[in-house]
Amino acid sequence: MTIIDGKKVSHQICEQLFKEINSLRTKxxxxxxxxxxxxxxxxxxxxxxxxxxxxxxxxxxxxxxxxPIETTSDHLLKLISKLNFNKNINGILVQMPLPSHINxxxxxxxxxxxxxxxxxxxxxxxxxxxxRKSEVxxxxxxxxxxxxxxxxxRIPISERKxxxxxxxxxxxxxxxxxxxxxxATVTLCHSKTLKLHEVCxxxxxxxxxxxxxxxxxxxxxxxxxxxxxxxxNHDVNGNLCGDVDFESVSKVAKYITPVxxxxxxxxxxxxxxxxxxxxxxxxxxxxxx
Numbered sequence: 001m002t003i004i005d006g007k008k009v010s011h012q013i014c015e016q017l018f019k020e021i022n023s024l025r026t027k028x029x030x031x032x033x034x035x036x037x038x039x040x041x042x043x044x045x046x047x048x049x050x051x052x053x054x055x056x057x058x059x060x061x062x063x064x065x066x067x068p069i070e071t072t073s074d075h076l077l078k079l080i081s082k083l084n085f086n087k088n089i090n091g092i093l094v095q096m097p098l099p100s101h102i103n104x105x106x107x108x109x110x111x112x113x114x115x116x117x118x119x120x121x122x123x124x125x126x127x128x129x130x131x132r133k134s135e136v137x138x139x140x141x142x143x144x145x146x147x148x149x150x151x152x153x154r155i156p157i158s159e160r161k162x163x164x165x166x167x168x169x170x171x172x173x174x175x176x177x178x179x180x181x182x183x184a185t186v187t188l189c190h191s192k193t194l195k196l197h198e199v200c201x202x203x204x205x206x207x208x209x210x211x212x213x214x215x216x217x218x219x220x221x222x223x224x225x226x227x228x229x230x231x232x233n234h235d236v237n238g239n240l241c242g243d244v245d246f247e248s249v250s251k252v253a254k255y256i257t258p259v260x261x262x263x264x265x266x267x268x269x270x271x272x273x274x275x276x277x278x279x280x281x282x283x284x285x286x287x288x289x
Contacts, residue, residue, distance in 0.1 A: 001250050002153070004228075004257045006145075009152045010265040013273070018058055020276055031279040032061035033091040033117060034083055038076065038102065039069035044095050051093070054268050060275065073102050077110050084112040090279040091117035093271070114282060117274045120169070128177040136181065137277045137286065143175040144273070145266025146207065146228050147182065155205065155226050155255060158183035163200050165189045165216070165243075166209035171230055175207055196220070214245040218252045226255040230263050 021031065033055060037048055048064060055062035067076070076094075083092050092115045098104050113121040119138040127136060139147075150157055162184040166172040176188045189199055191210075200206055200220040206227045208216050213233035221227060231243030242259030250256050257263055280286045 001253060002255050003250075004149050004153055004255055004262055006149060006257065006262045006265040009149055010145075010269040012152075013148065013266075013269050014054070014058065017269075017272055017276060021058055021060060024276070024279065027283075029279060029283055030059075030061055031090045031275050032063070032088060033093060033275050034089050035062065035064045035093045035095060036067065036076070036079065037064065037095040038067045038071050038098055040066075041097065044097070048095055050268050051271060054272055058272055060272070069099050071099075071102075073106065076102060076107060080107070080110050084110075084115065087282075089115065090282055091115055091275040093117050115278060117271060117278060119174075119274060125169075125174065128174055128181070133181045137281060138274050139178060139270070140170060140174040141267045141270040141274065142171050142230060142263060143178050144270040145263060146175065146230075147178050148266060148270070149228070149257070149263070150205065150226070153255060157205065159185075160204040161185050161187070161202055162205040162207065163187045163189060163203035164207045164209065165196070165200065166207075166211070166230070168209065171209040175209070179205075208243040210243050212243055213241050215243050217245040217248040221249050221252050223252050224254045225252070227253045227257070228263065229257050229259050231259065232264070 035048055035051060037044060052062050052064060080092065083089050092111050094107055096104060098107065108120045109122065111121060113123045116124055119140045124138050157179065162179045164172050164175050167188055167190040172188060176186045179186045187199060189196055193199060197220050201222050203222060203225055206221060206225055209230035211231060211233065213235050227244055227249055229242035229244040233241055235241045240260060246258060
């Protein structure tokens with residue numbers, strides 16, 4: 001059994017990103033990201049800190065605008081409009097979740113799709129399902145990070161059976177589209193899937209994103225399968241864990257991601273990769289839409 005080291009893969013990708021950023025600097029281009037955070041959700045504070053930390057390490061410009069929790073939808077939309085038209089800003093990120101009085105879908109739709117660093121805009125998500133692989137420059141960060149992990153460890157995707165457990169717009173659905181782009185045969189499961197154990201046990205690659213602590217044990221997993229754990233939960237003792245019962249599943253899986261240290265480090269890395277792609281697109285350095 002091999003533990004997939006997300007920190008190591010993230011570090012190697014960041015080394016390549018740093019080279020690309022230095023190359024942009026020779027053209028007097030420095031990518032700039034603006035993060036909008038409404039309120040002070042503790043988990044969001046951690047995520048934002050991690051994004052700013054990596055941006056600083058890569059020497060890209062990052063600006064955090066903290067807004068009070070009582071910020072209205074209209075105010076946030078007007079602020080996004082200004083950022084959309086600012087040519088000095090390459091990427092816009094609205095940290096989720098937003099307060100309950102703000103409609104997240106409306107906010108995402110208002111971000112210019114050419115500055116949508118999270119790749120949540122409907123036009124960017126639609127492109128994942130309709131465009132040729134060579135035309136897809138932006139990818140949702142967590143699914144894109146998972147694909148990078150599989151490729152780094154030379155885990156076959158083409159012609160393999162992949163099962164994704166969880167159908168969220170952030171992970172499950174785009175994960176299925178990226179696997180299809182790499183020629184996997186994909187099954188997307190959810191809470192209403194009948195005989196989930198049996199479906200999962202057919203997977204060569206099993207990706208778990210359900211948000212239930214240690215739900216997936218070895219009875220779900222085919223011997224020799226690759227298991228990717230996207231979950232970030234706490235067990236009955238308050239310890240951080242994933243959707244996968246690592247101790248049980250590691251006895252049958254060939255490859256497995258740990259929590260923490262597996263998928264997590266890749267998500268922020270792929271965010272920075274998207275920022276660089278957006279910057280190149282905006283400056284005509286790669287062919288876009």
